[in-house]
Amino acid sequence: MNEQIDKELDRREFLARAGKAGISIAAAGIASYLLYDSTGPAASIEAQDPVTLPDFSVPQIPAQTMSVVKGYDRAKTVDKAIELLGGIERFVKLGETVAIKPNVAFASPPMLGATTRPELVAEVVRLCYSRAGAKQVYVTDNPINDPASCFALSGIGKAAGQAGAKVILPKDNFFKYTTLTGGKLIRNWPIFYEPFTKIDKLIGIAPVKHHHRSGASMTMKNWYGLLGGRRNIFHQDINTIIAELAMMVKPTLVILDGTQVMMTNGPTGGSISDLRRVDTLIASCDMVAADSYGCGLLGLKVTDLPYLTKAHEAGAGTTDFQSLKPILATVS
Amino acid sequence: MGPARRRVRRPESAISFCLLAVLLFIGLGVFIKQSDFEMARFGINVATAELPLGESEESKDDQTALNSLVPTGFETLSKTGVYNPENLYEKINGKAPLYTESGFEKLSTQRYVSTADESLWAELYVYDMGTVKNAFSVYSVQRRAEAEPFGPMRFAYRTANALYLVHGKYYVELVGSTESAELFRAMAEVTRKIRANLTIDPNAGIAELALFPEEDFVAGSVKLYLVNAFGSEGLTDTFTARYKLDDETVAAFLSRRSDPQDAQAVAKGYYEFLINNGATSKQTAKKILEGKVVDFYGTTEIVFDTGPFVAGIHEAENQQAAEKLAERLLNKLREVINSANNE
Numbered sequence: 001m002n003e004q005i006d007k008e009l010d011r012r013e014f015l016a017r018a019g020k021a022g023i024s025i026a027a028a029g030i031a032s033y034l035l036y037d038s039t040g041p042a043a044s045i046e047a048q049d050p051v052t053l054p055d056f057s058v059p060q061i062p063a064q065t066m067s068v069v070k071g072y073d074r075a076k077t078v079d080k081a082i083e084l085l086g087g088i089e090r091f092v093k094l095g096e097t098v099a100i101k102p103n104v105a106f107a108s109p110p111m112l113g114a115t116t117r118p119e120l121v122a123e124v125v126r127l128c129y130s131r132a133g134a135k136q137v138y139v140t141d142n143p144i145n146d147p148a149s150c151f152a153l154s155g156i157g158k159a160a161g162q163a164g165a166k167v168i169l170p171k172d173n174f175f176k177y178t179t180l181t182g183g184k185l186i187r188n189w190p191i192f193y194e195p196f197t198k199i200d201k202l203i204g205i206a207p208v209k210h211h212h213r214s215g216a217s218m219t220m221k222n223w224y225g226l227l228g229g230r231r232n233i234f235h236q237d238i239n240t241i242i243a244e245l246a247m248m249v250k251p252t253l254v255i256l257d258g259t260q261v262m263m264t265n266g267p268t269g270g271s272i273s274d275l276r277r278v279d280t281l282i283a284s285c286d287m288v289a290a291d292s293y294g295c296g297l298l299g300l301k302v303t304d305l306p307y308l309t310k311a312h313e314a315g316a317g318t319t320d321f322q323s324l325k326p327i328l329a330t331v332s
Numbered sequence: 333m334g335p336a337r338r339r340v341r342r343p344e345s346a347i348s349f350c351l352l353a354v355l356l357f358i359g360l361g362v363f364i365k366q367s368d369f370e371m372a373r374f375g376i377n378v379a380t381a382e383l384p385l386g387e388s389e390e391s392k393d394d395q396t397a398l399n400s401l402v403p404t405g406f407e408t409l410s411k412t413g414v415y416n417p418e419n420l421y422e423k424i425n426g427k428a429p430l431y432t433e434s435g436f437e438k439l440s441t442q443r444y445v446s447t448a449d450e451s452l453w454a455e456l457y458v459y460d461m462g463t464v465k466n467a468f469s470v471y472s473v474q475r476r477a478e479a480e481p482f483g484p485m486r487f488a489y490r491t492a493n494a495l496y497l498v499h500g501k502y503y504v505e506l507v508g509s510t511e512s513a514e515l516f517r518a519m520a521e522v523t524r525k526i527r528a529n530l531t532i533d534p535n536a537g538i539a540e541l542a543l544f545p546e547e548d549f550v551a552g553s554v555k556l557y558l559v560n561a562f563g564s565e566g567l568t569d570t571f572t573a574r575y576k577l578d579d580e581t582v583a584a585f586l587s588r589r590s591d592p593q594d595a596q597a598v599a600k601g602y603y604e605f606l607i608n609n610g611a612t613s614k615q616t617a618k619k620i621l622e623g624k625v626v627d628f629y630g631t632t633e634i635v636f637d638t639g640p641f642v643a644g645i646h647e648a649e650n651q652q653a654a655e656k657l658a659e660r661l662l663n664k665l666r667e668v669i670n671s672a673n674n675e
Binding site for chain 1: 347421422423427429430474476478479491492494505507510511
C-alpha cells in the first residue's frame, strides 16, 4: 500500500512543490517588506503633554445626592432642587470661581427646547453670586453651530450676561489633548480645556431630549460639547463615548431640566409639537443617577440607553437612582 | 476499491502547523491592534480636522437662490449655510445620520428676520435628497403627530411654529422662532417662492403611494423606511400606512422588489426574522393568509408576497382587523399586477 502512495508523490515532486511554496512565501515576504511602513501613520499632532480635567466633585452626603422637583417655573424648581441638597453654599464656597456648562449646541430659539433654557442658566448664575458669594461665574460651551450665533439665538448669552456671568466662547488655543485612562475612544483627543483651568466648581445644566443616535441627550451627553476636532466620528460608537465623557468629567452638580421634554425628532427638534410638558427638574451630584431618572421622562427604561449601564459599570455613578433616596418636592 | 488514503509525512505536518501558527499569530496581532484603536492616530488626522466652524463656506449659487426667497418685510439674518454629507453634523449633530443614510446630498440654510421685530425670525432648511423618494422618506419619518395640512402641496404640513414640505427632490423645513401669525405669513410666502423658483423634475413621483387600499386609510400616515424597516435588515424601501377600521388602528406595509423571486426571498427573510426573534405561528380563518400570520409578543404580524411585492401588517393589536386589512391589501396588489399584465 505504502509503495502505491509513494508512487503518487515521489521525492522529486515533493521537492518541486515545496520549492514553489517557498517561492510564494518569499515573494509575499518581500512584498510585505517593501510595503511595510515602519513609522506608521504620521502622528496627527505635535507631541504634547496630555491634560486631565480636574475633579470638581464635592463629597457626597447620604440621602442628599439627588432631588426631584415638580413644577413649571424653572427658577423656582431649580431653587428648590438645590436647596433640598443643602443649598448652593454646599457646592460653591465664598470667593470661588464657577463654570456653568449649559447645552448651547444649536443656534435655535429657546422655545424649541434644543438648548438649555436661558432663565434656568440665569437663575443658577444668580444663586452662585447672591447666595454662595462666588467671585466669578463663567458660562461656556463649544457648540456645533457657530458659537456666537448659538449663544445669541438660544438667549443664553444675553441671560447669562444680565445675571452677571461672563460668557466664554471657544477659541483654538482653548483646546488641549487628553487621554482618558482606561478609555477606548478618548485617547489623544482635543478637548475644550482652558476655561476649566481657572475654576473651582463646575455645574452642568441640560434639557431632556430625544436623540436620534443615542436615544436620549441629558446631562452626560451634555459633556459632548467639551470634545474638539471632528467629534462626529464618535457617533459611530455613541454609547461608549457618552460613558467615557461621564468618566472624564467630574462635575460639582448637574441639573437636568425635564420641564418640557423633547419627545421626538431630537436632538434638534424644530417644532413646538416635539415637546411635552413634564414639569420635572432634577438636581444631582450623580449624573448617571440623574439621567437614569430622566430617561423615564422620555418613556424609556435604563436598559434602553446602553450608555447608562456602561457608565454605571465604569464607576461614574449609579443607574439605581432609588438607592440614593432622591428627595422629592413640588413647587407651585 | 476507493482511492487509497495518502499517508501524511512528518515534514508536511510540521510545515502545515507552522503556517497555521503564523496565521494565528497574524490574526491575534490584528485583533489586539484593533481593540487598541486610537482614532486620533489612525483613520483621522486631528491636526487637519477643523474645529466646528458653524456655517460652512457658502456657494454663490446657493446664496443667490436663498436670498431670492426673502419674504416681504424681512431680511436675511445670516450668511447662507451650505453643508455636505461630510459636515452636515456641524449643523444638525446627531440627526445627521438620518439624512446621510437616506441619500442626502446638500443642505442650504438661511435665516430671515423681520425688519420690524427682531424677535421674529425663521430658519429655512433646504435638503437636497437626490430623489423625490429620499425626500419623502425623511419628511415622512419625521412627520409630527400634531401636523395640520398646509397649502396645495401633497406633502406639506404645518405645526404651531413651523412648516415642512417635499418639493421634488428637496425636503424643506421652515422653523419659526415663535408662534406668530406674521411669521407664519412670511414662511408661507417663502414656500410659494420655493415652488416658483426651485426647478424640479415634474415627472418624478412615488408610484407606491397608489398601491395602498383607500378604504379606512388615515390621510398623511404614509411613511417610507429606506433601510431596516421594523429592525429587519432585508426590508428596504418599505412604505407603511395606518388604517382606522373597526375602531382599531392597524398599520399595513409594502415594498416593491426587483422581481417576484426577490419578493419571495424578502418575505421569507422577514418571516424568519420574526420567528427568530420570538414570534410564533398563528391560526387564521382566512385561507389566503395561511402560514403568513404570526403572534409577536401579543401583536399580530402578517407577511406575504405577491408578484414583485412584499406586504403585510405590522404589530396589530387586533388579529381580525389585521387579517381584514391584509386581505384588502393583497387583493389591491393582485389587481395592480393583473392590470399591468393586461396592458
